[in-house]
Amino acid sequence: MQVQTPLPATRPKLPEAEKITINLGYVDLGQVDLLVAEGFYSNRTDFIRTAIRNQLTAHGEALKQVVARKMLVLGLQQFSAADLEAVRRAGEKLEIRVLGLATISADVTPELALETIASVTVLGALHASAAVKAALADRLR
Structure with missing residues (x-):
């Protein structure tokens, strides 16, 4: 007789991120796009995440x-x-x-x-x- 082990209960996967929307002036957006085009960042999101992480690090102790x-x-x-x-x-x-x-x-x-x-x-x-x-x-x- 072969005994089957029950499958573990699956938990719903939690999202890893929350989507936000920001408004940027045209000049700021153009500068971000230029840095992306020059290879400093892979895309706009990469730039924005890096900027946010840098600010969170700068204010880490206060946080x-x-x-x-x-x-x-x-x-x-x-x-x-x-x-x-x-x-x-x-x-x-x-x-x-x-x-x-x-x-x-x-x-x-x-x-x-x-x-x-x-x-x-x-x-x-x-x-x-x-x-x-x-x-x-x-x-x-």
């Missing part, structure tokens, strides 16, 4: 101090229905503070979110169903 002062979780934080059920059983409410990506899983109902989440502060992106975002609208900062 660390603010993250600590505001008690922000740095990176990714995900909340499932099971996580929030545990919070409800404990009779507590969460104050979510994230610098990065906060995800409230699709299995979380608006009612469960309202019962267990006191406030949400996200510097970056919040991924949640439209219904959960609407339910928490007055708690988003």
Whole structure:
């Protein structure tokens, strides 16, 4: 008799980036295009990412101090229905503070979110169903 091992549960893949839109003056855009054409950067996105990383590095110490002062979780934080059920059983409410990506899983109902989440502060992106975002609208900062 041959025993088959069950396949591991697959998790939805989280996006690695958030799309943003910026407006640049024609001269600035032309200078970026010239640097790309001269081979300094592979494309406009490469230039913009490099510029942003350089600014984040330049202000790194200030960012660390603010993250600590505001008690922000740095990176990714995900909340499932099971996580929030545990919070409800404990009779507590969460104050979510994230610098990065906060995800409230699709299995979380608006009612469960309202019962267990006191406030949400996200510097970056919040991924949640439209219904959960609407339910928490007055708690988003």
